[in-house]
Amino acid sequence: MIISGVYAPRAAEQAVELVVEPVPAADPVVALQASRAGGTQQPFRTTLFHTGISSGPISMTVNVLDAPPEPALEEWEDVHEVSASLPAGRAAAGGPMEELTALGAIEDDESGDYRIRVSAAGRDRAPDLVTATVVEHYLVQLWPESVSPPRVLSAVSEQGKYWAARLA
Amino acid sequence: MKAPTAACLPPSEGESAVCITPTKNPPTHLKKNPQVPTLMTVQPVPEWCRQAGVMAPNQYMASRFEACGNWEYTLRVTQTQNGVTTVTGVMEFTVTGFHYGSQNLPTVAHQVTIIPSSMTGTAVGTTAVGTASCSTNCTNGTTSFGTQVLQTGQAASGEFFYNTTATAAGSVGATGSTWNLTLKAPTSSAASTLTSVSAAVRCDTAVPGISSTGCVVPGITPYINYDGATWGGFGAHVKAAQLSGLPGALGGLPLHRLTDTALRDANRAKACPTSLPRPAGYSCDEYPFASTIEGAYTGGGTARTLPWCQVALQGTPSTGPTGYSVCMIDANTNSAAGSVLNSALFVPKRVINGDAFNVHIS
Structure with missing residues (x-):
């Protein structure tokens, strides 16, 4: 499963994505011929959160949980939840076009529906700018839960209000 | 894909020789290739390749992951006696070369098909056998083109697989493959070899954001x-x-x-x-x-x-x-x-x- 810890992915295009790449085919010759018939499956990709910065390093703490945690709204500026159906494979996070930060492997019996709560702070410090140091902090908590619509728990920063209004 | 090449020398006295030359003026109308039989792993040639018809030598059609060409050749079996060289048999045939890679696999397939459109005289019964190898930054996989007796209107095919060695993160490797097809008429002691070279291929593990290896035709701009x-x-x-x-x-x-x-x-x-x-x-x-x-x-x-x-x-x-x-x-x-x-x-x-x-x- 994705490993809890503190990560430092690079944001780009005002976004950090979660990508899950399938495990490489055991027999590439068989897979190559199969690709003629059905086309190639793209890696799973979803926007984990939008950032204030245009691009640059961010700090991201990931906690994998069994059940929803108590919200800690006073510690963060913007908090929202989304759902994602995660496939098995190698998970990683980072902005579009960037080299990604590996998060761990999702096994077959760990794939399925998850709820993801994102808490953010610092998104108004350097909006739409390129940064060389960490100015934004994120907490990403995920737990198994059936899919439900996005939910905004808190939107304090201007960037936070903008992105919260556009959650898919 | 470069057109196959072959050297043509007149046979010695009393000897018979086989010589293959590109058909000088390939017909401009579309050639409809007979159905390629499913020989084990051979894949059907894409429709866009059939539609392209016969191409000039060194010409190929390609997309980001595939390349395909059809070329027409004439094989002549000759005999020299009393200082006179005569043509004793003729085979007109098409060679189709088709190679493809994948967005996320380190393996490339290169298949070749020979289809005679006519066979006369001592060219009847001509056999074909093929070997293949990859060029650089690669390791050879399996080849399947055992000796086949060519027949008018029937496809004789072979398939070759190879793997790139550019599999370490960040690596890039130019590569490609070559088929050597040996055609031999039954009455001739000599054989003639066609060389069919693929379009340039590029394999890499250098796309940021994914860890897979894949192989493209770099000459195609997406x-x-x-x-x-x-x-x-x-x-x-x-x-x-x-x-x-x-x-x-x-x-x-x-x-x-x-x-x-x-x-x-x-x-x-x-x-x-x-x-x-x-x-x-x-x-x-x-x-x-x-x-x-x-x-x-x-x-x-x-x-x-x-x-x-x-x-x-x-x-x-x-x-x-x-x-x-x-x-x-x-x-x-x-x-x-x-x-x-x-x-x-x-x-x-x-x-x-x-x-x-x-x-x-x-």
């Missing part, structure tokens, strides 16, 4: 299409920037991907500096993109903009092919456009550092 109605201000900005002379439009000079982080940041910071205020809900869009060599810093030149962009520039705006365009557009659209550039073009078409690509707004 492009992305953004529907103008869906992409609003982003589409309008790119279209106007291209019309003002900046590169990247379909049919024009391409852009080239830039992956170096420091240089991309420099491109972005030059085009969209802190000094440009962002209206609420808008973010700064630059063209050519910061992720290209043609971007503001690495491409050089000065800024230009459009009246609706909410950008106040100092100095004389640039014109023509050098420079960059700056515009404030909807922030959500801007972010999504960058994400799609990656997920619909860079990743699926394996656009690595330095690769050319075009951007079309429809």
Whole structure:
């Protein structure tokens, strides 16, 4: 499963994505011929959160949980939840076009529906700018839960209000 | 794919020889190839390859992952007696070469098919056998083209697989493959060999954001299409920037991907500096993109903009092919456009550092 810890992915295009790449085919010759018939499956990709910065390093703490945690709204500026159906494979996070930060492997019996709560702070410090140091902090908590619509728990920063209004 | 080549020498006295030459004037009407039988792993030749018909030597049709060619040849069996050389048998035949890779596999397949359209005299019963090998940065896999007796209208096929060695993260390896087909007429002691060389192939493990290895035909420049109605201000900005002379439009000079982080940041910071205020809900869009060599810093030149962009520039705006365009557009659209550039073009078409690509707004 994705490993809890503190990560430092690079944001780009005002976004950090979660990508899950399938495990490489055991027999590439068989897979190559199969690709003629059905086309190639793209890696799973979803926007984990939008950032204030245009691009640059961010700090991201990931906690994998069994059940929803108590919200800690006073510690963060913007908090929202989304759902994602995660496939098995190698998970990683980072902005579009960037080299990604590996998060761990999702096994077959760990794939399925998850709820993801994102808490953010610092998104108004350097909006739409390129940064060389960490100015934004994120907490990403995920737990198994059936899919439900996005939910905004808190939107304090201007960037936070903008992105919260556009959650898919 | 280069056309097969063969050397032709007249036979010695009393000897018989086999000589293969490209048919000088391939017919211009479409040739309908007979059904390729499913011999074990041989894949059907794509329809676009059949539709292309017979090509001139050294000509091939290709997409980002596949290349295909059809060439016509004439095999003549000759006999020299009492100083006179006569043709005793003729075989007209088509060679089809088809090779393909994948977006996320380290393996390439190269198959070859021989189909005689006519066989006369001592050419009847000609056999074909083939061997194949890959060129550089690769290891040979399996080949299947055991000796087959050629028959008019029937396909004799073989398949070859090879693997790239460019599998370490960040590696890139130019490669390709060659088939050597040996044709021998029954009455002739000599045989003749056709060499069929693939189009250039490039395998890499150098696409940022994925860890897979894949193999492309690098001579094909991929492009992305953004529907103008869906992409609003982003589409309008790119279209106007291209019309003002900046590169990247379909049919024009391409852009080239830039992956170096420091240089991309420099491109972005030059085009969209802190000094440009962002209206609420808008973010700064630059063209050519910061992720290209043609971007503001690495491409050089000065800024230009459009009246609706909410950008106040100092100095004389640039014109023509050098420079960059700056515009404030909807922030959500801007972010999504960058994400799609990656997920619909860079990743699926394996656009690595330095690769050319075009951007079309429809």
